[in-house]
Amino acid sequence: MFDLTMLDLSRIQFALTAAFHMVFPAVTVGLSLFLVVVYALYMRTDNPAYRSIYRFFRNLFAIGFGLGIVSGIMLTFQFGLNWGPFANATGPIVGTLLALEVVTAFFLEAAFLGIMIYGEGRFPRKVVLFATAMVALGAFLSTTWIMSSNSWMQTPAGFDFVNGQFVPTDWLAVIFNPSFPLRYIHMVVATILSSALLVTGVGAWYLIRGTHTEFARRTFSMGLGFLAIFAPLELYTGDALGQDILAEYQPAKLAAAEGNWGSENTGWNLLILPNRDAEENTFQLGVPFAGSLIVNHDFTFSEAVGGMDEFSEEELPPIMWTFYGFRIMLAAAGVIVLLAATSVVLRVRGELFSARWFHWLSMLAIPAGVVGIVAGWVTSEVGRQPWVVYGELATSETVSNLAPASLVFSVALILGTYAALFGTYVYYLVRAMKSGPESVSDDGDDDFDVEDDDLPGDDGAFTLDAPREYVGSGSGGRSAAGRAYFRIDGAGEVR
Amino acid sequence: MALFDALAPYVPHILLGCAAVSLLLYVVLDGFDLGVGVLSLFEPDGTRREEMMESIATVWDGNESWLVMLGAVLFAGFPLVFGVVLPALYIPLFLMLFFLTFRGIAFEFQAQHSEHSRLWGYSFALGSLGTAFFQGVSLGAFMDGLSFSGDAFTGGAFDFVSPLSLATGLLVTAVYVLSGAGWLVYKSGGELLASARRWGRRAVPVALVLALVTVALSSVYSPAAGNVTGLTVQSFLAFGLFGAAGVSMVAAYFALGGRDDLKSLGFAALAMAGLVGGFMAMIYPNVILPGVTMQEAVAPNSSAGLLLVVIVPLIPVTMAYNAVAYYLFRGKTEVGHHKKPGGESTGTSTQEG
Numbered sequence: 001m002f003d004l005t006m007l008d009l010s011r012i013q014f015a016l017t018a019a020f021h022m023v024f025p026a027v028t029v030g031l032s033l034f035l036v037v038v039y040a041l042y043m044r045t046d047n048p049a050y051r052s053i054y055r056f057f058r059n060l061f062a063i064g065f066g067l068g069i070v071s072g073i074m075l076t077f078q079f080g081l082n083w084g085p086f087a088n089a090t091g092p093i094v095g096t097l098l099a100l101e102v103v104t105a106f107f108l109e110a111a112f113l114g115i116m117i118y119g120e121g122r123f124p125r126k127v128v129l130f131a132t133a134m135v136a137l138g139a140f141l142s143t144t145w146i147m148s149s150n151s152w153m154q155t156p157a158g159f160d161f162v163n164g165q166f167v168p169t170d171w172l173a174v175i176f177n178p179s180f181p182l183r184y185i186h187m188v189v190a191t192i193l194s195s196a197l198l199v200t201g202v203g204a205w206y207l208i209r210g211t212h213t214e215f216a217r218r219t220f221s222m223g224l225g226f227l228a229i230f231a232p233l234e235l236y237t238g239d240a241l242g243q244d245i246l247a248e249y250q251p252a253k254l255a256a257a258e259g260n261w262g263s264e265n266t267g268w269n270l271l272i273l274p275n276r277d278a279e280e281n282t283f284q285l286g287v288p289f290a291g292s293l294i295v296n297h298d299f300t301f302s303e304a305v306g307g308m309d310e311f312s313e314e315e316l317p318p319i320m321w322t323f324y325g326f327r328i329m330l331a332a333a334g335v336i337v338l339l340a341a342t343s344v345v346l347r348v349r350g351e352l353f354s355a356r357w358f359h360w361l362s363m364l365a366i367p368a369g370v371v372g373i374v375a376g377w378v379t380s381e382v383g384r385q386p387w388v389v390y391g392e393l394a395t396s397e398t399v400s401n402l403a404p405a406s407l408v409f410s411v412a413l414i415l416g417t418y419a420a421l422f423g424t425y426v427y428y429l430v431r432a433m434k435s436g437p438e439s440v441s442d443d444g445d446d447d448f449d450v451e452d453d454d455l456p457g458d459d460g461a462f463t464l465d466a467p468r469e470y471v472g473s474g475s476g477g478r479s480a481a482g483r484a485y486f487r488i489d490g491a492g493e494v495r
Numbered sequence: 496m497a498l499f500d501a502l503a504p505y506v507p508h509i510l511l512g513c514a515a516v517s518l519l520l521y522v523v524l525d526g527f528d529l530g531v532g533v534l535s536l537f538e539p540d541g542t543r544r545e546e547m548m549e550s551i552a553t554v555w556d557g558n559e560s561w562l563v564m565l566g567a568v569l570f571a572g573f574p575l576v577f578g579v580v581l582p583a584l585y586i587p588l589f590l591m592l593f594f595l596t597f598r599g600i601a602f603e604f605q606a607q608h609s610e611h612s613r614l615w616g617y618s619f620a621l622g623s624l625g626t627a628f629f630q631g632v633s634l635g636a637f638m639d640g641l642s643f644s645g646d647a648f649t650g651g652a653f654d655f656v657s658p659l660s661l662a663t664g665l666l667v668t669a670v671y672v673l674s675g676a677g678w679l680v681y682k683s684g685g686e687l688l689a690s691a692r693r694w695g696r697r698a699v700p701v702a703l704v705l706a707l708v709t710v711a712l713s714s715v716y717s718p719a720a721g722n723v724t725g726l727t728v729q730s731f732l733a734f735g736l737f738g739a740a741g742v743s744m745v746a747a748y749f750a751l752g753g754r755d756d757l758k759s760l761g762f763a764a765l766a767m768a769g770l771v772g773g774f775m776a777m778i779y780p781n782v783i784l785p786g787v788t789m790q791e792a793v794a795p796n797s798s799a800g801l802l803l804v805v806i807v808p809l810i811p812v813t814m815a816y817n818a819v820a821y822y823l824f825r826g827k828t829e830v831g832h833h834k835k836p837g838g839e840s841t842g843t844s845t846q847e848g
Contacts, residue, residue: 059607066603069556070596076566077592080581087581088646091574092798099567099802102560103809110560111813111820114553123823164646165574167795400582403652410589417593421600428607 007399009407010082013414017075018381019374020418023425024068026373029143029188030195031061032136034226039129049214055120056215056437057199060429062117065109067425071418082407086388086398093159093166093174094149101145109138140188147187151180153389154380155249161392179245183380186237189230190376193336194369196230199223200339201366204359205433215437217353220362224343224352231340234333243297250390252315253383255308256322258295259284263307266292270327274319279309317385325378332372339365506799507789510572511782513807515775517568520814521561522771523674523764528555530675532598532623533668534694535616543687544616545605550682550828552602557817559599571802575646575792576782582648583641584633587655591629598622624668631667635660635709638774640718640784659712666709669702670767673747677760680751682828692751695759699748703741706770710737718785719777733776740769 004012035058042050076098080087087095115123115131158173159166168174203220206212246254259272261279268290273283291305292298308316339362346352388395502509528551535547570577581588601619605612632655639657642650676695680688714720723730747762780788793799 063603063607066600069559070599073559073563073599074592074596076563076570077581077588079570080566080577081585081588082582084578084582084648085646086578087570088574088578091570091572091577092794095567095570095572095574095577095794096798096801099564099571099806102564102567103806103813106560106563107557107813107817110557111817113556114820115823118553118824162795165795168797168801171801400578400585401647401649402582402585406586406589406652410585413589413593417596421596424604428604432607 006402006404006407007396009404009411010399011395013082013407013411014078016411016414016418017071017078018377020422021068021071021075022374022377023370023422024064024071025143026191026194026370027198028061028064028068028195029139029191030193031057031064031198032139033192034195034199035061036129036133036136039132043125043129049218052215052437052439053219056432058117060198060432062113063425063428065113067421082400082402083398084400086393089164089393089398090166090389093152093168096168097145097149097152097175101142105138105142105145109135109142112138143188143191144184147184148175148177148180151183152177154183154384155179155245156389156392166389178249179241182237182241182245186234186241189234189237190369190373192226192230193234194373196223196226197336197366197369200227201363202433204362206436207353207359208356208363212436212439221352224340224347224362227336227340228344231337235337238333242295250383251306252308252311253317253322255306255311256317256319256383257326257379258291258305259319259323260305260307261309263310264304266302266304268294269323272323274323276313276319314386317383321382322379325375325382328375329372329379332368332375335365335368336372502803503796506796506803507793509803509807510568510793510799511789513802513810514565514568514572516810517561517565519768519771521558521565522767524558524561525555526671526767527674527678527760527763528558529623529627530671530673531678532619532675533627533672534675534679534691536620536624537694538690540686541612541616545612546683546687546828547679548602548605548616548619550679553824554821555602557820559595571798572794573782573789573792574794575787578646579643579648579783580637580641583643583650584636584655586652587629587632587636591626591633594622594625594629596622598626627668627671628664631664632660634667634774635663637784638663638713638717638719643783659709659716662705662709662712666702666705669698669705670763670770673698673702673744674760674763674767676751677747677763681756681760684827695751696748699744702766703744706737706741706744710773713774713777717777719781722779723777729776729779733773736769736773736776740766740773743769
């Protein structure tokens with residue numbers, strides 16, 4: 001068991017980095033869209049409740065974004081560090097798509113993030129809205145290129161293999177490879193869902209506590225609205241992915257995800273304990289007839305699910321990871337769909353803000369989206385094994401020749417660091433929820449305002465002495481309003 | 496397509512040019528904000544440490560993006576370089592990324608966890624120091640030459656340790672500090688400004704000595720040394736750029752005390768550009784030492800085509816809106832202070848030189 005090869009170690013390291021990284025785009029991509037909507041509503045209605053929502057979630061966004069960036073840089077360089085031969089072989093395609101991401105998305109986000117976070121109060125609201133929209137655009141463009149290159153690795157197209165390198169012959173075929181459109185929509189919707197769960201959960205928390213009522217009602221209602229609209233789309237694209245893409249391009253992955261060896265089971269497995277050598281499950285528990293319906297869309301419940309014995313030992317991915325990754329993703333999807341459906345019923349009956357049990361459920365469901373996304377990636381990436389570029393390039397051929405000691409060292413360092421950072425992130429989330437948004441009733445108008453800045457005595461000169469007190473900085477001395485004001489609190493509290 | 500066919504023979508040059516521009520912009524831009532981080536290690540006052548961080552809060556992210564750009568251009572344009580050099584420099588580059596992680600998250604957590612600001616302050620300062628040092632070490636190890644065969648690295652994990660790589664590690668840290676001091680002179684006032692001037696002046700002689708040592712070591716030990724022996728255009732260019740870097744450092748020393756708060760930053764940037772340019776001139780036309788040229792490592796033309804058509808034109812666009820972001824936040828940083836767009840506040844800046 002402890003007989004790990006260099007390939008195993010590099011895979012563990014990559015999985016750790018990728019899973020850690022994925023948590024943050026999972027929340028921020030969808031949240032960026034939400035922020036644009038909220039800020040636009042604020043500009044239209046001048047309702048300070050929207051400003052307070054914007055600031056609160058912008059702070060959560062900023063921290064998630066920062067963690068996403070730093071772990072993303074680590075991921076990019078690992079392509080070369082740990083997988084040198086992979087970098088050399090796929091550079092002309094994967095590298096080019098990555099370069100496209102950097103010039104179209106990465107810089108866009110980086111340049112406008114500063115304006116979005118620090119610009120409120122310094123620049124006109126239009127500029128802030130524009131910056132927020134550009135950050136969101138960057139986030140979606142980034143997702144586009146990443147999904148394109150990852151989908152190409154799943155269903156490669158439009159290339160020749162020359163001298164050990166993938167040489168693109170048709171860029172449109174590369175970018176719009178067979179699995180890209182569905183996987184892209186599936187991923188984008190998933191990030192919208194997981195952000196909506198966060199927004200909903202924060203609202204639910206304040207509804208339960210009976211504080212920040214206006215903030216709570218609006219976020220709770222908006223979050224659930226996003227969920228109700230997008231949850232069905234997620235189910236549809238997920239189902240279509242299995243039906244159209246996996247069945248045709250990656251049948252071994254589909255078979256492993258369903259966990260049947262033979263081809264006579266019409267049930268749908270819930271738990272299995274596979275034995276690879278004997279080609280059977282030592283333990284298997286399933287729902288009768290459901291497999292036929294879910295996998296084959298067979299309403300007579302008689303068509304059996306395809307089995308893994310159609311594939312040779314070398315073609316099959318690790319079964320446990322693929323099977324349970326898929327089950328966990330589906331369980332998360334179940335929670336989300338149930339929540340969305342219940343919310344529609346409650347909304348129609350006018351009980352959305354009074355059904356306390358539902359508020360508790362909504363709060364507990366916050367992690368479901370992120371869990372679903374990470375589990376989905378596990379299914380998709382582990383299920384692709386033993387290939388790194390499906391059917392073309394084996395993962396084992398692409399690992400860098402590194403000293404085992406330096407690999408052990410780097411894996412340990414990554415594990416420790418990411419565990420600590422993830423803990424800090426969760427701690428921060430909980431604390432931000434506890435300290436709450438700025439009070440909506442505060443009239444601290446933080447908009448760009450010429451008169452305000454031309455007050456006598458304020459000549460704009462550089463001073464370090466007691467800065468102007470912030471009217472809208474919320475309760476308890478700690479501002480949730482924005483990072484630009486943190487320094488004031490810092491000056492007041494820390495020193 | 497006719498245009499593209501005409502360009503085809505120059506594809507390696509254009510792609511190498513993109514990589515060079517990314518590297519140059521990265522070193523010049525992230526150089527100063529890493530330098531600010533290193534300097535914050537020597538700043539005893541908490542308010543001023545926060546002020547230092549705040550002065551770069553709006554720009555570090557964009558600056559760091561050039562590192563990713565460099566990685567992506569190499570990955571796409573010279574996959575062999577990405578695949579051989581990165582495993583060869585595994586330990587220094589991995590540590591560089593590790594420190595970069597701690598530095599990057601420090602900004603967000605510092606802003607949100609006001610009660611732990613000391614912890615995040617250290618994370619920022621040590622993260623910057625480690626990043627700067629290991630970037631330099633990687634440069635030196637690269638100049639030392641790598642052992643590889645075909646498309647795979649064949650050397651040992653600690654091949655990167657050498658007198659040259661240690662010297663470049665220190666050199667890069669010193670010039671980043673100089674540049675960071677230049678940035679603080681531009682951005683700050685009062686005590687912090689005075690201290691930035693002091694530290695900047697201390698950094699100059701250190702950087703000059705280290706630059707001399709580094710250039711001497713690499714012209715003796717680097718496989719690229721052969722490129723710059725004798726009276727060739729290449730050696731003239733390389734040593735000319737190194738010389739210009741030295742002159743810029745001396746100029747930065749005097750500018751640190753001058754009345755124009757932007758000058759020392761400018762000279763520090765010139766010094767870094769001179770050093771980077773000098774090393775690039777030394778290595779050219781190789782992309783891996785010893786002896787892999789850009790023509791041998793370049794990606795196939797069909798891939799380079801997309802890079803040329805889409806990415807090259809987007810680089811100036813990217814630079815333009817990053818420049819706009821710089822412009823919007825121009826002028827002195829006002830800590831915890833509400834301010835107008837633009838930099839009307841020149842304040843106390845020029846009095847204490």
